[in-house]
Amino acid sequence: MIVADRKSLDEILAMVEGDKKILLVGCKGCVTVCNTGGLKEVEILASSMKIARKKAGKEIDIDTHVLERQCDREYVEQISETVNDYDAVISMACGVGPQFLSEAYKEQKFYPAVNTTFFGGATEHGVWEERCAGCGTCGIHNFGGLCPIARCAKSLLHGPCGGSSNGNCEINKDTECIWDSIVRKKMEQGQLEDLLGVKGAKSWKTARDGGPRRSIREELVQGNI
Amino acid sequence: MTELKSGSNLEKVLAAGHFAFTGECGPPKGANVEHLKEKLSHLKGNVDAVNMTDNQTAVVRMSSIAGSALMIEEGLEPNFQMVCRDRNRLAMMSDILGAYALGIRNMLCLSGDHQTFGNHPDAKNVHDIDSMQLIAMVKKMRDEGKFLNDEDIDVPPKMFIGAAANPFADPYEYRVYRLANKIEAGADFIQTQCIFNMEKFRDFMKKTVDMGLHEKCYILAGVTPMKNAGMANFMSKFVPGMDIPDSLIKRLKGVDKKDQAEEGIKFALEQVEEFKEMEGVAGVHMMAIEWEHMVPEIAKRANVLPRPVV
Ligand code: SF4
Ligand code: SF4
Numbered sequence: 399m400i401v402a403d404r405k406s407l408d409e410i411l412a413m414v415e416g417d418k419k420i421l422l423v424g425c426k427g428c429v430t431v432c433n434t435g436g437l438k439e440v441e442i443l444a445s446s447m448k449i450a451r452k453k454a455g456k457e458i459d460i461d462t463h464v465l466e467r468q469c470d471r472e473y474v475e476q477i478s479e480t481v482n483d484y485d486a487v488i489s490m491a492c493g494v495g496p497q498f499l500s501e502a503y504k505e506q507k508f509y510p511a512v513n514t515t516f517f518g519g520a521t522e523h524g525v526w527e528e529r530c531a532g533c534g535t536c537g538i539h540n541f542g543g544l545c546p547i548a549r550c551a552k553s554l555l556h557g558p559c560g561g562s563s564n565g566n567c568e569i570n571k572d573t574e575c576i577w578d579s580i581v582r583k584k585m586e587q588g589q590l591e592d593l594l595g596v597k598g599a600k601s602w603k604t605a606r607d608g609g610p611r612r613s614i615r616e617e618l619v620q621g622n623i
Numbered sequence: 624m625t626e627l628k629s630g631s632n633l634e635k636v637l638a639a640g641h642f643a644f645t646g647e648c649g650p651p652k653g654a655n656v657e658h659l660k661e662k663l664s665h666l667k668g669n670v671d672a673v674n675m676t677d678n679q680t681a682v683v684r685m686s687s688i689a690g691s692a693l694m695i696e697e698g699l700e701p702n703f704q705m706v707c708r709d710r711n712r713l714a715m716m717s718d719i720l721g722a723y724a725l726g727i728r729n730m731l732c733l734s735g736d737h738q739t740f741g742n743h744p745d746a747k748n749v750h751d752i753d754s755m756q757l758i759a760m761v762k763k764m765r766d767e768g769k770f771l772n773d774e775d776i777d778v779p780p781k782m783f784i785g786a787a788a789n790p791f792a793d794p795y796e797y798r799v800y801r802l803a804n805k806i807e808a809g810a811d812f813i814q815t816q817c818i819f820n821m822e823k824f825r826d827f828m829k830k831t832v833d834m835g836l837h838e839k840c841y842i843l844a845g846v847t848p849m850k851n852a853g854m855a856n857f858m859s860k861f862v863p864g865m866d867i868p869d870s871l872i873k874r875l876k877g878v879d880k881k882d883q884a885e886e887g888i889k890f891a892l893e894q895v896e897e898f899k900e901m902e903g904v905a906g907v908h909m910m911a912i913e914w915e916h917m918v919p920e921i922a923k924r925a926n927v928l929p930r931p932v933v
Contacts, residue, residue, distance in 0.1 A: 551737050552707070552708070552734055552735075552737065552748065552750045552753070553750045553753075554734065554750070554753045554754075555753055555755070555756070556753050556754070556755035556756070556801075556804060557753075558792065558793070558794075558797070558801075559734045559754075559792070560734075560787060560788075560789030560792045560816055560863075560864045561736070561737070561792065561863035561864045562792045562793050562794075562863075562864070563792060563793055563863055563864055564793060565793065568736070568737055568740075568863035568864065569737045569739050570739075575793075578793055578794055581794055581797045582794060585794075585796065585797070590797075590800065593800075594800060594803070594804055594807075595804070595807065596755055596756065596759045596804070596807065596808045597755075597756070598756075599712060599751070599752045599756050599760070599771060600752075602751065
């Protein structure tokens with residue numbers, strides 16, 4: 399899923415400083431799963447903003463709404479009747495949400511309440527880790543099922559570099575050196591030869607480097623399915 | 624003598640069977656050419672080639688290509704370092720051509736320290752290709768006369784290709800395979816990370832020799848003389864991939880503060896003596912960090928002077 403972290407209350411308050419009537423929109427997708435922008439978090443942010451504004455002696459009128467998904471026009475349409483009644487709208491979805499909203503409602507101003515960080519999952523309660531960088535050409539089977547593009551600080555295809563120490567990455571001791579894990583796994587499996595030899599330079603054309611990406615499913619476009 | 628790949632002085636010294644002695648120099652943090660020349664003056668005549676570092680530890684400095692070109696003007700031979708952190712394949716290939724056009728004949732292919740270590744930690748890093756692929760790319764440019772996309776190069780750059788090896792990084796068991804991989808990719812010579820743990824290095828070289836890697840590539844052992852116990856402590860704690868045995872720190876602490884530099888040099892000289900005899904070691908890469916003026920004395924006491932003229 400897409401993982402995000404909420405921005406600080408101060409930052410959010412500063413974004414909508416001059417606005418009185420505010421709509422806070424959450425999302426039931428990824429940000430609900432990573433406890434950042436679902437129903438619960440929307441209510442928490444709304445009441446925190448009310449308290450802060452009250453303390454500062456400033457008026458605020460906040461409504462909340464949680465959409466099924468903000469990355470889907472069908473659901474985004476559900477707020478069409480009320481969206482322009484507000485001075486500003488804050489989205490608690492990943493970066494996709496406020497963009498779908500901005501595209502649908504050109505008159506309104508939408509602010510992101512979260513910082514979208516990575517594609518990953520929870521490794522323990524309350525901890526999420528990155529797993530994929532969306533490079534567009536998946537090759538993890540070549541690396542023991544572990545992705546060096548997303549998980550090595552230098553995206554090395556031939557690691558580990560000279561900074562790998564005790565299973566940790568050179569950038570800090572809290573970061574796993576994924577190449578250490580790849581090598582150890584391959585050694586245990588007696589498949590070290592898979593890592594030897596020189597892999598050709600990766601094509602980054604399918605990654606962000608090739609420009610904004612688009613996925614077209616012809617059968618769906620033609621309405622056959 | 625077999626046909627030379629680049630004709631660099633370093634290649635000729637090694638091919639003739641001499642024990643190589645290379646030095647290192649960081650370009651200035653500015654355009655201070657006089658300062659660079661001053662540092663280089665200490666190395667001249669005392670080493671076979673000098674590594675010109677490429678934004679080492681991710682701190683911005685004068686470009687290694689300009690530093691290398693200035694070095695040639697001063698009558699020394701550069702070993703031009705290139706890291707994968709700051710350039711994509713286009714910039715790399717164009718800089719390799721530029722370097723060759725300026726007379727540079729050796730290059731060292733590196734991944735590069737992560738930018739979080741340096742003075743622009745907010746920078747975006749590149750890592751379009753990694754050091755293994757950089758080695759293979761330089762070899763392809765040299766031997767096939769082709770760019771990475773297979774287009775022909777009009778006058779290919781004939782570089783003597785170097786790579787780094789750190790026997791002290793983890794997982795240790797894999798390090799010799801990684802070295803083999805770099806040689807397979809096209810490395811003609813290797814300069815190792817600074818060695819302090821001799822026991823581990825002896826074992827690493829034994830494995831290297833057992834695999835016959837020393838016959839496919841020249842291996843230069845990295846030596847850094849310690850200036851004092853504080854430096855040893857600092858490197859041990861803060862420089863990733865460094866293995867500094869407590870016994871060395873103890874040895875430095877065991878003498879008066881004013882004598883610690885001499886003790887550091889003595890240890891380095893003992894290392895050089897051992898490397899001269901060690902099977903598979905073809906030379907020493909002396910990294911006297913910001914201590915270039917000591918190199919003449921170190922070289923003299925290490926009995927590696929005069930440097931061979933080939
Ligand atoms: S190889 Fe690419 S697509 Fe596969 S997990 Fe890594 S970044 Fe994601
Ligand atoms: S230490 Fe490991 S994860 Fe970190 S940059 Fe080096 S190879 Fe990659």
